[in-house]
């Protein structure tokens with residue numbers, strides 16, 4: 277199932293042929309909740325097979341932007357948007373997008389681990405069944421995604437036990453595996469380690485660094501040390517606006533904007 281309509285296939289293949297280093301191009305994006313203008317005139321490019329961190333104080337629009345990339349804001353009745361998010365020659369915000377197929381290709385992992393109250397194995401096969409993946413592929417997909425999520429060794433002998441018997445960190449890696457089982461291109465992570473202890477957090481960070489070999493990762497984090505440890509580029513948001521978007525090393529050591537400097541040095545937020 278393609279995320280684009282047949283007429284768009286030609287554009288898609290032409291764009292792929294360009295093979296640019298950017299996978300997503302955001303142009304003049306505005307997102308509103310009723311009267312609240314939560315994301316304002318946002319334009320930025322997201323690099324392929326890299327980690328992009330979104331930082332900024334609470335309520336600045338990070339999660340709203342992240343959720344717009346795979347159309348999770350569609351679920352919020354008062355949310356509306358203008359502008360474009362270009363991906364493979366298609367504006368992801370357009371009506372032509374098959375949202376179910378889009379979420380398979382651009383998967384999301386949330387702040388709190390949210391495994392289904394089912395076995396570890398069935399957590400992974402749930403989506404495979406839903407998307408009509410042939411049953412003969414399931415075993416391999418389950419094993420492969422658990423290995424990619426660095427969880428296989430810990431669960432291979434207990435695949436039929438409840439996912440709820442796993443620790444919080446293991447549950448979050450299972451949720452990452454569940455997303456990977458759909459063979460996505462992009463992973464959207466909304467503060468994936470904020471509910472975890474330092475050891476589980478370190479494992480998630482290690483995993484993110486490993487996954488960027490194969491996937492594009494966009495992560496919202498409140499933790500500036502985490503952003504500086506794992507991301508290639510960082511976008512700093514304030515009051516719904518993108519203040520600075522830079523290489524992570526540069527943004528944290530020698531930011532271009534005074535507001536960025538004030539935020540990273542703890543003067544506000």
Ligand SMILES: Nc1ncnc2c1ncn2[C@@H]1O[C@H](COP(=O)(O)OP(=O)(O)OP(=O)(O)O)[C@@H](O)[C@H]1O
Pocket residue numbers: 309312314332333334335336337338339340341352498
């Ligand atoms: N479901 C929603 N309905 C209405 N308004 C919302 C909704 N979600 C977010 N908002 C509003 O949009 C603005 C941006 O919120 P958002 O959650 O995107 O910020 P954030 O930077 O991710 O914050 P945090 O770091 O606290 O998660 C805020 O004013 C918030 O109140």
